[in-house]
Amino acid sequence: xxxxxxxxGVGFLGGCGAIAxxxxxxxxxxxxxxxxxxxxxxxxLTGTVVLGVLTGLTLSGDALLLAGTAVIxxxxxxxxxxxxxxxLAEDNExxxxxxxxxxxxxxxxxxxxxxxxIAGI
Amino acid sequence: MLDRxxxxxxxxxxxxxxxxxxxxxxxxxxxxxxxPWATFTVNVLGAFLLGYFATRLQERLPLSSYRRPFLGxxxxxxxxxxxxxQVELLKMIDGGHWGLVFGYAAASMTAGFAAVFVATNLVRRxxxxx
Numbered sequence: 001x002x003x004x005x006x007x008x009g010v011g012f013l014g015g016c017g018a019i020a021x022x023x024x025x026x027x028x029x030x031x032x033x034x035x036x037x038x039x040x041x042x043x044x045l046t047g048t049v050v051l052g053v054l055t056g057l058t059l060s061g062d063a064l065l066l067a068g069t070a071v072i073x074x075x076x077x078x079x080x081x082x083x084x085x086x087x088l089a090e091d092n093e094x095x096x097x098x099x100x101x102x103x104x105x106x107x108x109x110x111x112x113x114x115x116x117x118i119a120g121i
Numbered sequence: 122m123l124d125r126x127x128x129x130x131x132x133x134x135x136x137x138x139x140x141x142x143x144x145x146x147x148x149x150x151x152x153x154x155x156x157p158w159a160t161f162t163v164n165v166l167g168a169f170l171l172g173y174f175a176t177r178l179q180e181r182l183p184l185s186s187y188r189r190p191f192l193g194x195x196x197x198x199x200x201x202x203x204x205x206x207q208v209e210l211l212k213m214i215d216g217g218h219w220g221l222v223f224g225y226a227a228a229s230m231t232a233g234f235a236a237v238f239v240a241t242n243l244v245r246r247x248x249x250x251x
Contacts, residue, residue, distance in 0.1 A: 007140060014139020015132035018199045022131050022190070044203040051204040052211070069146055069205070074139045078164040078201035080172040080193075082233040086172070086241065089234075101230055108207035109214065116211070 012068040017074030021047075036096050037084040038118060040077065044104060045111045047076035052115020130187040134195015138167075144199050150213030153212040154221065160205050167201035170235040181244060201223060 024046070025039035030120060034040035051072045081104060088097040138225045149159040174192040178185065206229065212220045 005142075010143045011136035011140045014143070015135035015195075016137025017139065018127055018131050018195050021198060022128070038198050038231050048204040048207045051208050057209050062235035063198050064192050065143060065147070069143045072204050073142060073202040074199035076205075077198040078203050078206065078233060079167040079230075080201075081195040081203060082168045082230075083237050084177060086234055086237040104156050104203070105207075105210075105226055105230075108203065109210050112204075112207045112211040 006065070009066055013066055013070035013092065017071045021075045021077060021104040027058075032059050035091075035093055037100060040084060041081050041100070041104060044076045044081060045107055048108050048111040049115040049118075051076075052112040052117075053119045054115075055112070055117035056072075056119025124186070126187060129193045130191040134193075135193040135199040136195075137198030138196040138201075142202065152215045153209075154218050156221070156225065157206075157209045161208060161225070161232075163230045164201045164206065164229060165236050167197045168238075169207050169236035169240045170200070171197035172237035172242060176241045176244040190249075191233065 021043050024043050027039075029039035029074065030055045051068055054068045054072070081100070085097050085100045088094075088100065142159075146159045149162075151159070152159050156162065171193055177190070178189050178193070182188070189240055206225075210222055210226060213219075213225065
């Protein structure tokens with residue numbers, strides 16, 4: 001694959017990942033009650049399961065760059081996760097802010113392991 | 122209910138953010154026993170940029186339909202990544218590199234939170250001074 005085509009592919013798939021994140025976040029957020037940022041939480045954990053599967057399938061090179069780095073990397077987000085945590089802390093929702101960090105980290109690693117186990121079946 | 126131009130702005134921002142993150146990931150590769158500089162850098166930088174853009178757009182600038190989706194949801198969302206960080210942590214755990222596991226997780230949380238905090242307050246201080 002030519003370099004230009006490969007990087008156009010990375011950009012195109014990255015754009016699609018961002019749109020998927022926006023849509024899933026919107027769908028989940030309208031159904032979730034309370035101040036916990038459930039939309040981003042669901043996006044990040046579902047994306048991590050998929051990246052775990054891709055890792056378990058031992059994709060490498062351009063395939064991993066396109067399916068993993070481009071699509072799933074863009075679908076999941078670190079900046080919104082920390083931004084929402086900061087805004088919760090600012091509003092004195094310290095329990096929710098801490099839960100958002102701890103649950104995401106613990107369940108995130110578990111989601112990656114789950115995905116890899118699924119790929120191994 | 123879907124706004125096509127809003128989706129277009131998210132797509133364009135996601136394109137830019139993903140290419141920047143993937144280029145850095147290709148340039149700075151690392152083993153499971155090494156600090157993942159590429160992911161760490163884009164995540165902290167993206168958190169700073171989102172703190173800056175989102176605070177300005179919410180508290181300073183007039184309402185705009187396409188800046189937030191392009192800059193925030195698109196660029197910052199796609200420049201940063203949660204999934205890659207978790208798979209990196211899993212591989213560190215596989216290798217038994219526990220110091221790196223806790224160091225990387227703690228440093229990402231601390232630096233990411235501090236980046237949002239500093240960017241937010243930069244915008245707010247400028248507002249008071251203006």
